[in-house]
Amino acid sequence: MERQNEMTASRSSARQRLLETVGDLFYHKGIRSVGVDTIAEQSGVGKPTLYRHFSTKDELIAAYLEEEERLHWTWFEEVIAEHKGSPKLQLLAVFDAMAQRLAQPGYRGCAFLNALAEFSEADHPAHRQAIEYQRALRLRLYQLSQQIGARDPEALADQLLVVINGVLASVPIFGSAGPAAQLTTIVTHLIDLQLERSQEPNHLKATGLCEQVLLD
Numbered sequence: 001m002e003r004q005n006e007m008t009a010s011r012s013s014a015r016q017r018l019l020e021t022v023g024d025l026f027y028h029k030g031i032r033s034v035g036v037d038t039i040a041e042q043s044g045v046g047k048p049t050l051y052r053h054f055s056t057k058d059e060l061i062a063a064y065l066e067e068e069e070r071l072h073w074t075w076f077e078e079v080i081a082e083h084k085g086s087p088k089l090q091l092l093a094v095f096d097a098m099a100q101r102l103a104q105p106g107y108r109g110c111a112f113l114n115a116l117a118e119f120s121e122a123d124h125p126a127h128r129q130a131i132e133y134q135r136a137l138r139l140r141l142y143q144l145s146q147q148i149g150a151r152d153p154e155a156l157a158d159q160l161l162v163v164i165n166g167v168l169a170s171v172p173i174f175g176s177a178g179p180a181a182q183l184t185t186i187v188t189h190l191i192d193l194q195l196e197r198s199q200e201p202n203h204l205k206a207t208g209l210c211e212q213v214l215l216d
Contacts, residue, residue, distance in 0.1 A: 015053045017043045022064045027111055030124065031061055031118050058125055061115075065129045068111045072133075076140070087147035090190065094144075095187045102167065102183070103176040110168040137161065150194035159190050 025034045034056060040047045054060040077099045083089035097160065099140035108114070112130040119126040141160045145153035163186055170179045 014045045014049050018045055018050060018053060018060070019063060019067050021045075022060060023067060026061070026064050027114070028106065028108055031064075033116065061128065062125045065111065065115060065126060065133075069129070069133055069136075080144075087144055088195075091141075091144045091148060091191065092188065093186075095184050098164070098167075099176075099180070099183050102171050102180050107171060107176070109172045110165070112169055113165065134161075134165075137164070145194070148191070148195065150191075152194065156190060156194045160187060163187060163190070 010174075018039065022034070022039055023038065036047065036050065039045075041049075050060075050121070054063065075097070076094065079093050080090035083093050091096050112133045114136060115126045116130045121127055138157055138161050142153055142157035143158040145160070150156045163183065167180045167183050176182070
């Protein structure tokens with residue numbers, strides 16, 4: 001039994017080393033440019049062992065993106081947990097934490113947007129995983145937008161997603177001091193616009209509607 005446990009631990013350790021290695025290599029050098037030989041050499045895991053865990057490179061890519069998504073949502077939940085009971089602070093905290101991430105040395109944008117750029121084939125696992133991540137992120141933004149009482153939570157979620165993707169795409173080009181520095185300012189403005197409109201007294205909303213009808 002002890003020998004079996006040691007073998008299981010060894011297999012788990014080898015798999016983890018592979019994921020940690022590709023996490024660094026794929027993110028910083030690009031997925032297509034990194035070969036299996038490099039992964040085996042950098043991880044210290046022999047190719048036979050590598051292929052026992054991942055029979056193809058595509059399987060390794062899929063596992064890499066699964067790990068990236070797990071780490072992202074763990075981070076996300078930890079950030080909003082600090083402001084439990086206050087959806088607006090939770091939403092703002094996500095963008096504050098994101099701004100801090102953008103400024104970290106070695107930041108190379110979003111792993112999922114990078115994967116989309118490398119794999120345009122709609123049937124490739126990496127492409128599908130990146131699309132699914134974007135949809136999950138949009139849904140989470142929509143849920144938080146609902147919770148803060150946004151006038152149009154779907155529109156706010158879409159606006160926030162556009163800002164996120166724009167900022168993530170800009171950092172590798174301009175750095176965190178470029179357009180990305182406007183992240184929290186833009187997000188705060190978008191949120192406040194939605195909340196101001198939703199909190200208008202009903203008679204003011206009706207007046208605005210009547211004025212629009214007359215203008216039409």
